Amino acid sequence: MFLASAKKLRSFGIIGMNQRNFGLISRYNPRRLYPLVDDKLKTKLLAQQAGITVPKLLGTLQYQHDVRLLKEILQPHDQFVIKPVKGSGGKGILVITEVEHNLYFKPSGDAVPLEDIERHVSNILSGLHSLGGKPDTVMIESLIQLDPVFADYSYEGIPDIRIIVFRGYPIMAMLRLTTHASDGKANLHQGAVGVGIDIGTGEALHAVQYGNPISRHPDTRKTFAELTIPHWDKLLQLAAACYEMTGLGYLGADLVLDRDQGPMIIELNARPGLAIQVANAAGLAPRVAVIEALAAIDPDPQSRMEFSKRQFKQNPPAHQPRMARTRSDDS
């Protein structure tokens, strides 16, 4: 069978695109708050104010004539990441891990001359990667150092952890591992591996690549069974705190573990995708329903994190009685 039955999917609580747009995004994310997360500089600033660790900002470029300053900005750094401030879905991100004789090297080992980087920056400024093609700003960040925990699970890139935070409660999490196919990017569309993570423990549950279940990393051949994410409580707490930071009721927080600085937030997303359900082999709807049923939202991220850990822990205890409906179905 190529198609799943809609009835079964509904009974598992899988949320579809239409319901996500209608019942989650348009209901819990006021449009005026979007710029806070669509503009990565603003997000960074907010996070810093909230005392959350973020990758260090090395510089920004706003105008085309700034492009010639690029060399100067990059001069002191061996490793850096160039990002469009308003890019989405990991578009336009260029990672440089090594500089040698005026040649810049990507994680894959490909050499990039300065002119190519300048053109890339110029494209970003022209709005090639921004929503609606609006003029954009370039930000240059320090490179995140791979935590040794992931050394066996990543290929030419830094894995990140996507946590869905609903009304301040982390409800689902997924580890995105870079692969050869994904060109070192943690983008599931391009072939990165998505690993569902138990909210209760930080242990790996399931893994998928291109929507199909796998048990080993396709490049390193390492099984996911013994994978447990360290600093799990801290990661959950950081994600939970993003609710106060942005006011968005339904958001996807992208976090990374830095070898030296520990958990940090790299990006927030007001329209997080649905692939996380495939990686977890579970639907969002029952978890959304649990949170929607709460009379009040706990103001403390710490206790929200505790609540989520108890509530969404996978095994044991056995599953909660499934409430496959969100509030939108009742009205």
Added chain:
Amino acid sequence: MHLAKLRLYILVALIMGLGIGLILYKHFALGFPLSPDDQKPVWTIEARIDFAARGDPVIVSFALPPKTPDIIFIEEEFASPDYGFSELISPSGRRAQWSKRTATGAQTAYYRLSLYDTRQKSGVDAVDLPTEPEKPEFDEVLKTAAITLLDQVRNRSANTETFTRELISTLNSGAPSQNQSLLLNDQSNEDYKTHLIINLLAMEGISARIVRGLYLQDGRRRQTLTNFVEVYLGGEWRLYNQKTAEIGKPKNFLIWQRGDQSLLDVVGGKNSQISFSMIKNVQSARDLVARNSMNQQAGIIDFSIYSLPIEQQNAFKMILLLPIGALIVVVMRLLIGLRTSGTFMPILIALALIQTTLLTGIVIFLIVVGTGLLIRSYLSRLNLLFVARISAVIIVVIAIIASISIISNKLGLDQALTVTFFPMIILSWTIERMSVLWEEDGPREVFIQGGGSLLTAIIAYLFMTNRTIEYLTFNFPELMLVNLALILILGQYTGYRLTELYRFHSLERRNVSS
């Protein structure tokens, strides 16, 4: 939330109701057909009046057919050289009057009428009450014969209806009795027989009148009017065929004149003659109704697209198809879940396909986008600023289009000349987007989105070129309201998209096994 949803449903119901209501009104009250193939026979009848003038002042008065709701007169023309003309309306009906101070020799006047039947039942006006029948003056012999005949007929009938029918069939019987022969007086004159029937009915106290009409038969010439008897029965006038005694108006019979006024009066002329000829042709019912409604200034039509000049009407024909395309895009994206490059680009491609025809259009589209992508990949190496690059792509696209036109012209492929109908700026954007997509997400994504766009465009094209849909959107712009209501409802759909059933199909298996 509940309230908002209720409000939306009420709004949808209102819009939908208004749209459907207007469509039904136009269909049933104004007669707009729902199918483009609906055609109506249109009769053109020409009455030719000939007479010889004597050199005196001439007045020709001619009875015109009455206007009834079941028959629409499209056009009436009166022609006669050098005659003054006026149309008179009297209680007994309309009359045409031609006049001239002096005329000699053979004269001719024409009256031409085009009409069609609305096939609506028309109730005969209640005001048209009969007068008390006048007792006819017969001489003794005839009177005796008449009374005897009436007695026979009365015995064989049960009521006025059967009496009238029996009387007419008796008078028409093949083996006439002595009484009948006496009454008919060996005159086979139509008018005489009609008046005899009316008189006999009057003796019985039944009101009746003469009706003259024309059998409409295609291609007939030199026809004359046929007489019918109309009898007042149980509160309404009933038409009787005076030859067969059949009741009711025959099909394709046009009532020309009611009552005993003359059909034609000529003062100052002699040997007057009148003959009718007629032809039938078929016209689109839509055109007839639209024209008639315009003439009657039916508000809804008078303030409609029909009131615009033809050129603008043609533009609207296209514009009114766009909502159909939008609906297709909504369905494809929300229900099917197809990814397209650019939300409404498929509609623009579909519009271009309408101009180029399907196959040619697709081939041209693929050639232009394919070549464009090749050249664009070279441009990306030139290290250009973004705006300059997209502008360069526009010029490249125009160059491709020009070369396609020229080459195909040389090769004698006329269809490819329609390439100019493709929106060039949109094509350039498509090429630029797809090329970026190729670099970032790989060729797979390009084929998914490009294919999705093309598929949506083809489906939109098939709908937009459907004759019935084209006809309905233009002639019933109210359909837009129905369309709007549908889109509002679809905007509420929170179920799975078809592609999501595939996307999540592995979940189903795993959940079953666990």
